[in-house]
Amino acid sequence: xxxxxxxxxxxxxxxxxxxxxxxxxxxxxxxxxxxxxxxxxxxxxxxxxxxxxxxxxxxxxxxxxxxxxxxxxxxxxxxxxxxxxxxxxxxxxxxxxxxxxxxxxxxxxxxxxxxxxxxxxxxx
Numbered sequence: 001x002x003x004x005x006x007x008x009x010x011x012x013x014x015x016x017x018x019x020x021x022x023x024x025x026x027x028x029x030x031x032x033x034x035x036x037x038x039x040x041x042x043x044x045x046x047x048x049x050x051x052x053x054x055x056x057x058x059x060x061x062x063x064x065x066x067x068x069x070x071x072x073x074x075x076x077x078x079x080x081x082x083x084x085x086x087x088x089x090x091x092x093x094x095x096x097x098x099x100x101x102x103x104x105x106x107x108x109x110x111x112x113x114x115x116x117x118x119x120x121x122x123x124x
Contacts, residue, residue, distance in 0.1 A: 005079065007077060007079055008079035008082075011079075011081070011083045011084040012087060014084065015083075015088065015091065018058070018088070018091065019087075019091040019094060022055050022058065022091070023094075023095050023099045025054075026047060026048065026055070026095060026096075026099055027103065029047035029050060030044055030047040030103060032047070033047050040107065041104065044100045047100075048096060048100050051096075052096060055095055056092065059088045059089070059091070062084070062088055063085050063088055063089070066088075067085070
């Protein structure tokens with residue numbers, strides 16, 4: 001395998017950890033909002049709004065840190081930096097757009113305030 005392709009694959013693997021971490025923090029915030037008694041839909045929206053700034057700031061700092069590597073890193077580091085920058089931009093959309101939608105689809109309708117519902121088809 002070419003060294004540049006290996007660096008790009010390494011960058012994408014590192015990127016997946018950042019995306020998963022932000023998704024976990026968003027889901028945790030949704031659970032906190034539900035535990036405070038908010039209906040599920042409102043909890044999802046409130047958690048997304050509260051996590052928007054930290055997620056965007058994290059992604060922007062990572063992107064700004066990768067720009068010099070992309071511009072001056074040469075042929076070896078350019079694919080990794082470019083792949084990670086593109087992935088960070090896409091990951092922001094996934095974290096703040098797709099994760100709340102999938103969560104609301106998987107966990108169904110609103111539970112009673114303060115009660116966390118199990119996924120449909122599990123338990124009960």
